[in-house]
Amino acid sequence: xxxxxxxxxxxxxxxxxxxxxxxxxxxxxxxxxxxxxxxxxxxxxxxxxxxxxxxxxxxxxxxxxxxxxxxxxxxxxxxxxxxxxxxxxxxxxxxxxxxxxxxxxxxxxxxxxxxxx
Amino acid sequence: xxxxxxxxxxxxxxxxxxxxxxxxxxxxxxxxxxxxxxxxxxxxxxxxxxxxxxxxxxxxxxxxxxxxxxxxxxxxxxxxxxxxxxxxxxxxxxxxxxxxxxxxxxxxxxxxx
Numbered sequence: 378x379x380x381x382x383x384x385x386x387x388x389x390x391x392x393x394x395x396x397x398x399x400x401x402x403x404x405x406x407x408x409x410x411x412x413x414x415x416x417x418x419x420x421x422x423x424x425x426x427x428x429x430x431x432x433x434x435x436x437x438x439x440x441x442x443x444x445x446x447x448x449x450x451x452x453x454x455x456x457x458x459x460x461x462x463x464x465x466x467x468x469x470x471x472x473x474x475x476x477x478x479x480x481x482x483x484x485x486x487x488x489x490x491x492x493x494x
Numbered sequence: 495x496x497x498x499x500x501x502x503x504x505x506x507x508x509x510x511x512x513x514x515x516x517x518x519x520x521x522x523x524x525x526x527x528x529x530x531x532x533x534x535x536x537x538x539x540x541x542x543x544x545x546x547x548x549x550x551x552x553x554x555x556x557x558x559x560x561x562x563x564x565x566x567x568x569x570x571x572x573x574x575x576x577x578x579x580x581x582x583x584x585x586x587x588x589x590x591x592x593x594x595x596x597x598x599x600x601x602x603x604x605x606x607x
Binding site: 419420485 | 498538
């Protein structure tokens with residue numbers, strides 16, 4: 378019953394440090410994505426992937442890199458952390474690649490709380 | 495104008511009350527609509543999809559008004575466990591192979607004894 382697993386759950390970084398947020402799903406979903414959630418703002422899409430080897434930018438991609446070497450894993454890399462990247466990060470997956478197909482349900486991980494000092 | 499707008503609340507209601515939230519969206523070409531629930535410091539989870547004809551799931555009723563570009567969520571007989579933030583989600587413009595889901599900021603509901 379793992380679903381979408383994110384690690385770490387909490388992380389404190391200093392400005393300029395790099396790190397990787399891990400995301401894994403065991404539902405064989407092709408679509409995976411990373412969102413960030415900030416107070417007073419809706420979840421904003423950072424990067425997404427529609428299958429292994431295929432990634433693209435979302436709404437707020439600057440400062441982040443992703444790769445998708447397997448169906449299961451979709452890590453998010455912060456290249457040089459900045460205080461503006463303090464946020465809660467959610468990884469999400471979906472069976473549906475086409476908008477509105479089926480239930481259109483996104484399955485989220487529990488979130489990773491990142492603080493950049 | 496935001497693509498998806500919600501009243502942030504909080505809505506404070508007693509147990510047993512009926513409460514309704516609205517959400518407006520800017521893109522008339524939007525294809526599909528959802529309500530997600532997010533508990534404090536937890537991940538969002540799908541509550542229900544919103545269909546053109548309206549749909550009901552137990553105490554929850556969702557409505558869509560395409561002409562006025564808003565969706566609504568009605569909760570009857572509120573329970574303490576309904577306390578959460580309700581996110582309006584709109585699929586703005588489907589692109590090939592990509593769901594462009596836009597999330598509202600959420601409406602916070604507090605149900606008190």
